Every structure is written in C-alpha cells, then in structure tokens.
Amino acid sequence: MTNSLSTALLDPATRPQVVDALVQLAETEVAAKKGLSGTVVKTAFAGAKKAGEGILRKAANALLPGVARALDPHYDAAAGQPFGAYLSAPARSGQVADELLAVADAKAASVQGNPLGKVYGTVRKGAKGHVEAALPALGSTLERFVR
Template identity: 45%
Template sequence: MSTAVSDALLAESRRPAAVAALTDVIDAEVADKSGFGGTAVKVGYAAAKKLGGDFVASATDRLLPQFAVALDPFWETKGDQPFGAHLASRADEAADALLAVTDAKAANTAHRAATKVYDSLRGAAKDNVIAALPRLGAAVEGLVA
C-alpha cells in the first residue's frame, strides 16, 4: 500500500520542502493568470503578500495538514496515472475538497484583512483551483515519491 499524502507531506523532514513547493505552485499559478480575472487574482495575491513578511508561505504551512488530508482520498485512488492527471480527472471534487479547507479557515480567522482579500477572490476560486490541479498534483507527487 502506498504512503498517504498526509503522512509524507507532514513528515518533519519533508514539511519545509512541501511548504516551499506548494508556495511555488501558488506563485506560478498567479503569475500565469491573464485578463481581467487574472488581474484581480494578481491584485488580491499582492495584497495577501503585504499582510505580513511571509504570509503566503506561513498560511500554506498552517493549512498544510488539512490540505494533505483532503488530498489523501485522491492519492489512494490514483492508480498508476500521474497525480496531477488524476486530480484533473476529478476536478470538481478535488477543488471542492481543497476549497472546503480555505473556506473553513476564512470563516474562523480573526485576521480581517485576510478574510477581505479571500472573500474578494472566492467567486472565481474554484476555476482557479481546477486550473492549478495538474501543477499541484505534480508537485505533490514529486514530494511523496
């Protein structure tokens, strides 16, 4: 049986690399955005980065346990296909699982500025998460392998 994603990503020896890799995925996805919607994402992301020194990496680290657990069922069912392709083949379900993590955090944070930024971007979030699934899956697979 394969290792659960959560066990691998949360291992003390791998967690810093996992946070760095996932932050790189976020940075790359934001950089790839274009058009009016892309501009909104870039402005929101820039605002999030201004919230504190390393806000994005810190938030990624805080949410990593929940994200990793949300990815476990998808990892368990991926079979021989690349994880990014598997996530993309179950895009709606995978995006909903990941957004449930951020929705719960946004609903329970005392950081009002972060909530405001999140709320401004939430409408298009599912499409953005779906677009990121192949890159996310490849990053996770590289960390777990």
C-alpha cells in the same frame, strides 16, 4: 515506503520543502493568470503578500494538513497514475476543487478580520475555476514528496 500522501507531506523532515514548493506553485499560478479575473487574483495576491512578511508561507503551512487529508483518498485512488492528471480529469476536478476550497473556507472563517481573510473573501467567488486549473501542477508538485 510511505502509505499516505498526508504522512509524506506532513513529515517534519519534508514539510518545510512542501510548504516552499506550494508557495512557489502559488507564485507561478498567479503570475500566469490573464484577463479581468487574472487581474483580480493578482491584485488580491499582492495584497496578501503586503499583509505581512512570510504570510504566504504561513498560510501554506496552515492549510497543508487539511489539503493533504483531503487529497489522501484521491492519491490512493490514483494508484500510480500521474497525480496531477488524475486530479484534473474532468470527471473529478470539480469535486477535488470543492474539497480543497472547503479546507480554505474553514481556515478563512478562523481569520475573519485578518487582512488575509479579507483578501480571500474578495477572490472566493471565482476560485473554483482557478483551483481546477491548478490541479495538474498541484498534483505533480505534491507527488514529488512521496517516497
């Protein structure tokens, strides 16, 4: 049995499937967005996809180690509870979103001038609410890979 979320997600035999699942999750979450903020997110997402072949997969792969490490303590604390429900509980969803955005912010800082960094900058201001809304699906997506 794997002892940590990050060990399971970053295992070379599992990581490609995790990355694929995260890209699919992003596609699903973005497609479900509504309203003006949803239009902004959809436009930015489409722009990111046009920036280069496989850019979303590359971004998911690059972010995965930081995301996995940020979520390790939460996975441990969930102690067998459904991970998505644990992450999205009102008492912790804001903190978890902030931790995940810190990972993305650090990565975005290293790609300034890159089209993906520019797209990230356009949606960052309102990102916390979108991340919080995606936590149930993120938790259940990642939990599938832990044995």
